[in-house]
Amino acid sequence: MWILGIDTSCDDTGVGLVRDGVVVVNLVAGQVALHQVFGGVVPELASREHLKALPILVKEALAQAGIAPKDLSLIAATRGPGLIGALLVGYTFAKGFAWALGRPFYAIHHLEAHIAAAWPEGLDPPFLALVASGGHTHLFEVQALGRYRLLGATRDDAAGEAFDKVARLLGLGFPGGPEIECLAQEAKEKVPFPVPLREQKGYDFSFSGLKTKAVQLVEAGYPAPALAKGFQEAAVEHLAQVVLRAAKDTGHRVLLVAGGVAANRALQARFQEAGLTVHFPPKGLSQDNGAMVALAAWRRHQAGFSPSPLSLGATAYWPLEEA
Template sequence: MRVLGLESSCDDTAAAVLDDGTVRSNIISSQHDLHEEYGGVVPELASRDHQRLIVPVVQKALSEAEVGADTLDAVAVTYGPGLPGSLLVGLSFAKAFARGLNVPLIGVNHLEGHLYSGDFASPSPPRPYLCLIVSGGHTELVYVEEDFSYTVLGRTRDDAAGEAFDKIAQLFGLSYPGGPAIDQQAAGGDPTFHDFPRTRLDNLDFSFSGLKTSVLYYLRNFSDAERERVLTEHLDDLCASVQAAIVDVLVGAVRRAAEETGAEHVAVVGGVAANRELRRRGAVVGAEEGFEVYVPDLSYCMDNAAMIAHAGALRIAAGDEHSSTLDVVPQLQIEE
């Protein structure tokens, strides 16, 4: 089964070719430079850039995979969640491409793409497994019993972890995207420099808005001159302290969920899974609690089309297919 995957839910235009489970190409065109001056993604600019990039990105994916479009067996595409305009570009192209090739169209939930990106880890997690999806727009804990049979144990009630990283990085005067910037700065910092709050709810839901507010008030307590001095002399320490707070909450929730479910296998996926401290702490807690932790390579943590092609192939194997009436669903959730 040779599947073309397409991903355009936010600010990355991506296409990939999956051939009987083997990734033949995985092309990602990032818009980070376009949105950096605004400190975040501008939806209108993102959708326009997707329109400009999607054809050459697909052409490059096919070329790198050394396959012709006429050899494809299906087209899988993200239809939600995400930015409406960005999703629409990818879905419209996928519909036309699948129709022209007379092959099945498979709509993929972006979160399911991340959920099954753990299969790209080596080794990959066997079913059942616990999965932490942690990205710019989503933070969820999902227990996967088997393909497309799962239970959502918890999700964020406000900001996602990646969103918190981005917003706090902006307060620190760092570049967008904020997660990688804070990760880099934190490497040389003291995580005990300041004790920022860790919000731990009674259930397994997450909340990071309080952390963002705490950082804002912390900086407001200084005069302009003193704030500039603190951000100059202790930026590494502040980044390390913020990172420690976010990672503590994430790892703590995974520990609790593993205890409640008895999970022996835990996958950590999504853009924030690239964070070095999260990877380190995850491995430590796994060793302490007796569960195996699986994290895919960095190229499969960020938004990518290989994970969409893979989830699409799993959907095809389950007998799923979508018609040309499929529409984007910007607020799509994981259905239990």
């Protein structure tokens, strides 16, 4: 069974092909150079780039797999959440493709797709899942495929968004996560940052205070590598403390970490030393991509979920608990 997955939820155009649950092709056209001058994603520009890139990527993905459109068994695309203009490009394209081929269509939740990218075959729920990216920082209890309980979320900035903003303060490029990680490795010492919400009993996240502290320290003239190292360590420790508190309270010992921030090596090391069984996405599946959408559709199809009606529209806001 061949599944085509498409993701245009933000600024990456993702097209992936999965065959019987295995990723065969994963193509992503990024827009870093386009948005870098603005220090963040400009929605209208992102949508226009998706329109240009998507047909080319789909054609290339099919060519790399050595198949024709008629060989596809079903089509899937991200329905939401995300930038509505960007979402509509990929979602409408996928629905039209499915209609033209007479194939089933699956509308996929963006966060479920991220979770699917880190979910290894043979792992049965329940377990914890942390999704940390430029647009999301959510901690879920995965009770079953399609059954998610939100334990905590960010009160302000997402983790990846905070990395982007602090990187911009330090004069670094976009996206900020890899830039800060690289700069932090140059530091011989660090500037201490306070770990947010240390005394809370719940599972919320907050990164605006770290951003404010970074502004103060930049204005005070501290060296950029030491600032990058201090910020990264505080952000990673904050994520770890919340997740470990939830693991202790719920009794879960298995954790999936997904989203772009999951590629951060300091975060990976912190969770791997925490005593949990931790799963991260394979290389290339942390950032937004189409293969994770196809993987989510594969799981839903295998579990007996019905295809989505073509009349179902895209949505910028869609809680995962309602997916």
